[in-house]
Amino acid sequence: MVKIRVGKRGVIVIPKEIREKIGLEEGTILDLRVEGNKIILQARDLWSELRRRGRKLKFDVDEAEREIDEAEEAWLERLRQ
Numbered sequence: 001m002v003k004i005r006v007g008k009r010g011v012i013v014i015p016k017e018i019r020e021k022i023g024l025e026e027g028t029i030l031d032l033r034v035e036g037n038k039i040i041l042q043a044r045d046l047w048s049e050l051r052r053r054g055r056k057l058k059f060d061v062d063e064a065e066r067e068i069d070e071a072e073e074a075w076l077e078r079l080r081q
Contacts, residue, residue: 014041 029044
């Protein structure tokens with residue numbers, strides 16, 4: 001068990017060996033939850049979350065291409081005027 005202290009404004013520092021062990025880097029998002037008198041920090045796997053969200057997306061590629069073509073055509077038309 002590693003002991004750390006709480007600094008000003010509640011700041012804690014996670015020791016380097018622990019950050020390296022679980023792959024924490026600057027900018028990593030952590031989820032924090034409290035269970036009884038325990039604080040649990042868990043690194044979020046953003047790639048898995050994005051893949052999960054992406055599977056729920058439903059769209060028609062042909063419709064999207066038509067919309068892009070129409071927007072491009074309208075833009076070109078405005079340039080000609």
